[in-house]
Amino acid sequence: MAADIISTVEFNYSGDLLATGDKGGRVVIFQHEQESKNRPHLRGEYNVYSTFQSHEPEFDYLKSLEIEEKINKIRWLPQQNAAHFLLSTNDKTIKLWKISERDKRAEGYNLKDEDGRLRDPFRITSLRVPVLMPMDLMVEASPRRIFANAHTYHINSISVNSDHETYLSADDLRINLWHLEITDRSFNIVDIKPANMEELTEVITAAECHPHQCNVFVYSSSKGTIRLCDMRAAALCDRHSKFFEEPEDPSSRSFFSEIISSISDVKFSHSGRYMMTRDYLSVKVWDLNMENRPVETYQVHEYLRSKLCSLYENDCIFDKFECCWNGSDSAIMTGSYNNFFRMFDRNTRRDITLEASRESSKPRATLKPRKVSTGGKRKKDEISVDSLDFNKKILHTAWHPKDNVIAVAATNNLYIFQDKIN
Amino acid sequence: MFPKGTKRKFSDSGEEAVCGGGGGGDQGPSAAPAPSPSPAAARTLSSSYSLQRQSLLDMSLIKLQLCHMLVEPNLCRSVLIANTVRQIQEEMTQDGTWQIMTQALAAAQCPADRLVATEVLCRQTEAAAQEGYHSEEVVMDGDAEAEVAMSSLSPVSPQLSSASYLAGADSRTGEQVFGTFEIKHPAPPSDPALEELFSDVDPSYYDLDTVLTGMQSTPKMGPYDLLESLSSHGPTALSSSTTCRSDLNELDHIMEIIVGS
Numbered sequence: 001m002a003a004d005i006i007s008t009v010e011f012n013y014s015g016d017l018l019a020t021g022d023k024g025g026r027v028v029i030f031q032h033e034q035e036s037k038n039r040p041h042l043r044g045e046y047n048v049y050s051t052f053q054s055h056e057p058e059f060d061y062l063k064s065l066e067i068e069e070k071i072n073k074i075r076w077l078p079q080q081n082a083a084h085f086l087l088s089t090n091d092k093t094i095k096l097w098k099i100s101e102r103d104k105r106a107e108g109y110n111l112k113d114e115d116g117r118l119r120d121p122f123r124i125t126s127l128r129v130p131v132l133m134p135m136d137l138m139v140e141a142s143p144r145r146i147f148a149n150a151h152t153y154h155i156n157s158i159s160v161n162s163d164h165e166t167y168l169s170a171d172d173l174r175i176n177l178w179h180l181e182i183t184d185r186s187f188n189i190v191d192i193k194p195a196n197m198e199e200l201t202e203v204i205t206a207a208e209c210h211p212h213q214c215n216v217f218v219y220s221s222s223k224g225t226i227r228l229c230d231m232r233a234a235a236l237c238d239r240h241s242k243f244f245e246e247p248e249d250p251s252s253r254s255f256f257s258e259i260i261s262s263i264s265d266v267k268f269s270h271s272g273r274y275m276m277t278r279d280y281l282s283v284k285v286w287d288l289n290m291e292n293r294p295v296e297t298y299q300v301h302e303y304l305r306s307k308l309c310s311l312y313e314n315d316c317i318f319d320k321f322e323c324c325w326n327g328s329d330s331a332i333m334t335g336s337y338n339n340f341f342r343m344f345d346r347n348t349r350r351d352i353t354l355e356a357s358r359e360s361s362k363p364r365a366t367l368k369p370r371k372v373s374t375g376g377k378r379k380k381d382e383i384s385v386d387s388l389d390f391n392k393k394i395l396h397t398a399w400h401p402k403d404n405v406i407a408v409a410a411t412n413n414l415y416i417f418q419d420k421i422n
Numbered sequence: 423m424f425p426k427g428t429k430r431k432f433s434d435s436g437e438e439a440v441c442g443g444g445g446g447g448d449q450g451p452s453a454a455p456a457p458s459p460s461p462a463a464a465r466t467l468s469s470s471y472s473l474q475r476q477s478l479l480d481m482s483l484i485k486l487q488l489c490h491m492l493v494e495p496n497l498c499r500s501v502l503i504a505n506t507v508r509q510i511q512e513e514m515t516q517d518g519t520w521q522i523m524t525q526a527l528a529a530a531q532c533p534a535d536r537l538v539a540t541e542v543l544c545r546q547t548e549a550a551a552q553e554g555y556h557s558e559e560v561v562m563d564g565d566a567e568a569e570v571a572m573s574s575l576s577p578v579s580p581q582l583s584s585a586s587y588l589a590g591a592d593s594r595t596g597e598q599v600f601g602t603f604e605i606k607h608p609a610p611p612s613d614p615a616l617e618e619l620f621s622d623v624d625p626s627y628y629d630l631d632t633v634l635t636g637m638q639s640t641p642k643m644g645p646y647d648l649l650e651s652l653s654s655h656g657p658t659a660l661s662s663s664t665t666c667r668s669d670l671n672e673l674d675h676i677m678e679i680i681v682g683s
Contacts, residue, residue: 153497172497201505203498222498255478255509259502309474313481318499 006409008396012076012084015400018046018407019086020414021071025055027088027141029099030416046416050099052141055090067092073158075167077180085144087167091154094169096145096180102138106130150176150186157207163214170207170219173200177231189237190219190229205263205320212272216241220277224261228288244286246293256308256317264320269329270401276332278323281305283334283344298344298351301336303374303385316390324399335394338383339410340370356394356408356415367417472519479510 003024010019018030031049058067068091077085083100108130112118153171160167168189169176175190190207194200203222210216215231227240248257260280268275269285274295277284281302284294300321304311311317316337323334335341336353344351353370373382396409404419485503489495514520 200501203501205498222502255475255506258505258509262498262502309478312478315499318496318502 004412006396006412006414007070007072008074009398009407009409009414010074010076010086011398011400011407012086013078013401015402015405017049017076017084018398018416019074019076020407020409021054021074021088022412023068023070025053025057025069025071025090027052027054027071027074027086027097029139030414050139050141052097054088054095054097054143055093058092072155075158075160077160078164080164087158087160089155089158089169092148092151094147094155094158094178095143096147097141098144099139099141102140103135104132105135107133145180145183147178147183147186150178156205157219159207159209159217161209161214162212166214168207168209168217170204172203175204175207175217175219175237187235189231189235191236191238206266208266208268208275210272211268211270218266218268218275220263220266222262223258224263224279226263226266226275226277226286242288242291244291244294246284252305254308256312259312259317260308265322267323267325269325270327271329274329276323276325278321278334280317280319280321283323283332285332285346296346298332298342300334300342301340301372303372307385311390314390316393319393319395321393321395322397324397326399326404327402331399333397333399333406335397335408337390337393338388339392339394340372341394341397341408354417356410356413356417357392358413475510475514479507479514482507482510 003022003026005023006020007023008019008021011017012019016032018032020028020030022028027050028048029050030046032046033044054071055069057069059065060067070090071088072090074086074088077087077096079085083098086097086099088095088097107114108128110119110124110127110130111121147169151169151171151174153173155169155171157170158167165181166177166179169178169186170190173191173193174188176186177189178186190204192202192204201223205220205222207217207219210218216228217231218226218228220226224245226244228242228244229237230241231237233239233241248261263277263279265278266275273288275286275288277286277294278300281304282300283298285296285298287295308317321335323332325332330347331343331345333341333343339355339357340353341356342351342353353372354367355370371379371382372388373379373384378384392411394408394410398407400406406417408415408417482503486500486507489500489503511520514523
């Protein structure tokens, strides 16, 4: 079912909960089960905790266009009480959802019977205090805020600020800052829309708040640049504080150079010292203090460079891959085609390609590293570039904030892999 | 996603010419110089590179056209494709190929082809659109075979097909691609020296039909400067839209009578 295609994956701050959003506007939350006492060497599993319909398709009557209900991004809020809060967004509207547990219910109401029927008030002769009785656990999701009508273009990013009071939302041309309590207005902090739309040559592709400095955020563009902005400098952050761009390599210039340089995702490291960007063929790690080039570059699938014309023709060149850091910032992960995903160890410089598919991995079995043969003789167990399935793309991955547990979305299947404790 | 009309004739090794090579690897038999700015006179264009570039241009223009046929087009993708088209156009201008194409178009006597192609852009009926694509297919196939036979690059036929896309595309690319993203705010009136897009504050803009068919104004000059020569020598293109406009006016008139307003 097309509506089941997973469009976003996100762990919460503790890693206890994992949320997925799909093309049909649904959010499914998984919860980490406690380790069983019988088998302490195995981590607990993730089981479905809550499912709810976050967004419905809407119709824009002025443009005669349907607004997709697909969930573009989910971001959790830090937990402040027993309930959990998350922001979910489609192309136009952001919603704040409260997910709370209910494991008790009141019994012994005065004005209604146990089955809910209202009692005749004249028949009531005595009053009693309702008593809380345990019940089966129920998880309820309710929309607490709806932030709408602030984006003319498609929202591609939302990011919660470190002050836990505000968050930003970015579309192709603008970035807005919201207060979580206020839904009827937002502050526009970046606007790159030209006066004449014909002059448009660059769009915003992703944005994120700095993990510790609540006045700092970054946004990436379709031209492969990243701008870091300081909200203290001006109300409208059209002038950046820092501008990150790697000079182009003239020897590999082609008509596709700009397209493959377009950044599809930007993520700060947990430390806040680095940021990572994903473009079509590589992942780059940038030191925030060095603007003229990245400190590390990792090739995700360089064997695709000679296939760019075909990938342009079938539109795969426009696929937006995400990337993520592990909890200690020592490793990074991103997806590729054929249900492959790649992990890079920043210290040892080793990398690994793994496959997320039912055929190649049984539960509790160790994943086998995969390899794509890049020409010449193909070794046994290798797969040739021409055999890759470009419909099986892993665009969304997430890494547990503390443990070595990863979530990988392969079309409409979610895979959760974890390290075995030996 | 991509109409079957334009065939890809080159193997991926041949693509390396257009794709800039795979990082210094062998270029293959159809080696072409890497696309770097250099005086047109000093540069020898291989026929294969030029064809590949043309094919890329045509593919990009088709993608831009298809853009506005989707439910809600992706602005990022549209911008990237439009930038690619601009890059190709810049390079073709530098090596003089663009000039040849515009001259060939001006001299060409194929009103039927242009009409059909602009009907594709106008998207009046499904049948017309189909016909447009088929005619494009015929032109492309015929040209490819002709190319193999001829030793020198013939600018007329293969360029004509993409040029006719450009004819409509140049004045309408911006507004078709980016215009449908606008909601609520009417376009500010622009200085007449500025080209195309939102240059008229026209309430018919909000009518989806007129946006898609681009009937709201007579074709204006675009960044490719192609339509200027086209309109000066090809009154048929203009008249096709004028005819459509008079049809719409007539329809309005009839509606007024019926409604009695």
